[in-house]
Each structure stands twice: as C-alpha cells, then as structure tokens.
Amino acid sequence: MLDELFERLEKQDRLALARLLTLVAREEQLDVIRSRAGKRPEKTRVVAITGNAGVGKSTLVGKLAEYLRSQGQSVAILACDPQSPLTGGALLGDRVRMPSRPDDPGIYIRSVAAASGHQAVAEHVDVMIRVLGRYGFDVVLLETVGAGQGDTAVSELADVVVLLVQPESGDELQWEKAGLLEVADVVVVHKADLAGADRTEGQVKELLSLPGCRKIAVLRVSSTKGEGFEALWQAVLESPRHAAAADEDARELLRRAQEILAERFHRQGDRVGNVIDRWKRQELDEAQAADELLQLLAR
Ligand SMILES: Nc1nc2c(ncn2[C@@H]2O[C@H](COP(=O)(O)OP(=O)(O)OP(=O)(O)O)[C@@H](O)[C@H]2O)c(=O)[nH]1
Ligand SMILES: [Mg+2]
Structure with missing residues (x-):
C-alpha cells in the first residue's frame, strides 16, 4: 500500500499526500515512511x-x-x-x-x-x-x-x-x-x-x-x-544557517565516502596488512605507504 501511495505522491496526488501525513500523525509505519520518503x-x-x-x-x-x-x-x-x-x-x-x-x-x-x-x-x-x-x-x-x-x-x-x-x-x-x-x-x-x-x-x-x-x-x-x-x-x-545546510550535505557525502572506503579497506585486509608491515619495517615511508593504500582502495 505504501508503494502505491508514494507512487501517487510523486505525481502530486493530494489525497496520497494527505493519507501519508495522516499515517504519520497516527504513528503508523512511521519508520517505514521515514526511510521510504x-x-x-x-x-x-x-x-x-x-x-x-x-x-x-x-x-x-x-x-x-x-x-x-x-x-x-x-x-x-x-x-x-x-x-x-x-x-x-x-x-x-x-x-x-x-x-x-x-x-x-x-x-x-x-x-x-x-x-x-x-x-x-x-x-x-x-x-x-x-x-x-x-x-x-x-x-x-x-x-x-x-x-x-x-x-x-x-x-x-x-x-x-x-x-x-x-x-x-x-x-x-x-x-x-x-x-x-x-x-x-x-x-x-x-x-x-x-x-x-x-x-x-x-x-x-x-x-x-x-x-x-x-x-x-x-x-x-x-x-x-x-x-x-x-x-x-x-x-x-x-x-548563514541556510548555507550551513549545504555544508551538512557535503559532510553527509564525506561520511558515506568514508564508510565505503572503510569497507574496501576491510575487503583488502591482507594486502593492507602487508603495506603496514613494510611500513613498520621502514621499507616504505608514509608517502609511499599512502600511495600503495590508495591503489588498493581504488580497486
Ligand atoms: N497591528 C497588527 N496586528 C497584527 C499583525 N499581524 C497579526 N496581528 C494581530 O495579532 C493577533 C494574533 O495573531 P495570530 O496570527 O493569531 O498570532 P499567533 O502568534 O499565531 O498566535 P498563537 O498561534 O495563539 O500563538 C491577531 O489579533 C492579529 O490580528 C500586524 O502586522 N499588525
Ligand atoms: Mg497561531
């Protein structure tokens, strides 16, 4: 039912709008509506x-x-x-x-x-x-x-x-x-x-x-x-606060990007460990290690 309501909502259907807001007011499916919207x-x-x-x-x-x-x-x-x-x-x-x-x-x-x-x-x-x-x-x-x-x-x-x-x-x-x-x-x-x-x-x-x-x-x-x-x-x-809202979007993007990077790090766990080991043994300096990490993350 929610799917249909949202479909109609996006076509500027006032009844669908009213119906959805009434569901919110009654605290019915609040979380679903929040994430669906x-x-x-x-x-x-x-x-x-x-x-x-x-x-x-x-x-x-x-x-x-x-x-x-x-x-x-x-x-x-x-x-x-x-x-x-x-x-x-x-x-x-x-x-x-x-x-x-x-x-x-x-x-x-x-x-x-x-x-x-x-x-x-x-x-x-x-x-x-x-x-x-x-x-x-x-x-x-x-x-x-x-x-x-x-x-x-x-x-x-x-x-x-x-x-x-x-x-x-x-x-x-x-x-x-x-x-x-x-x-x-x-x-x-x-x-x-x-x-x-x-x-x-x-x-x-x-x-x-x-x-x-x-x-x-x-x-x-x-x-x-x-x-x-x-x-x-x-x-x-x-x-200025209105401008700050735009910054917030930027922060949101950075936050998501970090999550994605963290996940890639995780997937490349062994190779990341390898870079860290070589850095510890001073076979790589920070800049070289950073370059290698970037290459791993780009995959
Ligand atoms: N002189 C004057 N009176 C105004 C003006 N705007 C509103 N009023 C009057 O102020 C009174 C209150 O107006 P509302 O708009 O109900 O005020 P409100 O802040 O929404 O009030 P609540 O919702 O009860 O908190 C009414 O009698 C209005 O006619 C204005 O620009 N000049
Ligand atoms: Mg009022």
Missing part, C-alpha cells in the same frame, strides 16, 4: 516561524505563503502545536490565517499535534517534511510556539529559524529569557505598524551587538499592511 530534496526549503503566543505567527505565515505563491513557489504549512490534540479543518483555518484555496495545488496546510508532547511533534514534523519534500514543495513553513526546549527540537529540522517579536510591553524583553535568540537566524519585529516598533528594533539590535553574538538579520514586517515580506524572504535566503 528519504532525505528531503535540496530544493525544499524549511523555514520555522516562531515566537510567543499572539505575536502574529499565523497571520505572518499566511501572508508569507501568499507572497511566495505570487513568486511562483509552492508552499506547505505545518502548524505545530504540542498541546492540543489533532485539530480539524475549522480550527486549523483559524490558526493559519489564510484564505483557503482548495483549488490551488501549490499550497497545502496541515496541523501537527501529538498527545505525547514536544519530542513526538518534532519526530512527526521530521517525517512530514520528508513526505512534503518528496511531493515536491519548494518551501515548508513551520509555525511553532516559542516554548523553549521543544521549540529547539523543531528548529533543528528547519534550515532557517525566524523569530517574531512585537513592539511592547514594558522594558522586560521576554523573548530574551526564553533563550530563543540563540536559535534565531532572522529576527522580525512584527506588527511594525504599531507604535514602538523602532524602539523594539533598536533593543533587539543592541542585544545582538553584544560580543560573541552571531550575525542575525533584524527587520520590520507588518502583516496587516503587507509590508516587509520581500526583505524577509531575502533575509531567509541569505541566512
């Missing part, structure tokens, strides 16, 4: 949108998705909520504030919840991202509540983490405490149409200018006015 394709960009309750994550995710659609990119949205049980369409529609367009095959919205908490959410999200990648989405947006620990777990799955803060609320910078700045790659002062956005932007920049801080873009966005989305997406594309 494989590593997510390089073109699929995963962006986490995080921040305190009410900061406007759902609104911004909806507007960002619209912006990306207007740029011709296909977008999947996963609304991650560790608290609530899996929600139905009506509630979800409220959570991700987006005009639902069932006729648009370039957009897909789904909530992720798990009764067993943060860790399970992260695991589900991981497998869902792979499935969405296999379907062929250009961008996956994750809406996650900035709740500290579990949030970090979800963040690890994203190429770029965008932290939303809003103008406010006394002198106390709540989000600083949550340690979220440590995982943020881009900070958005959201609701920039409200008074005090300048001041908040200044505070964030000051905080980030402390010695030892990573370079993090800070910019203002207003979802209400639809302002700042182009700059936001540009910042996402330029985020």
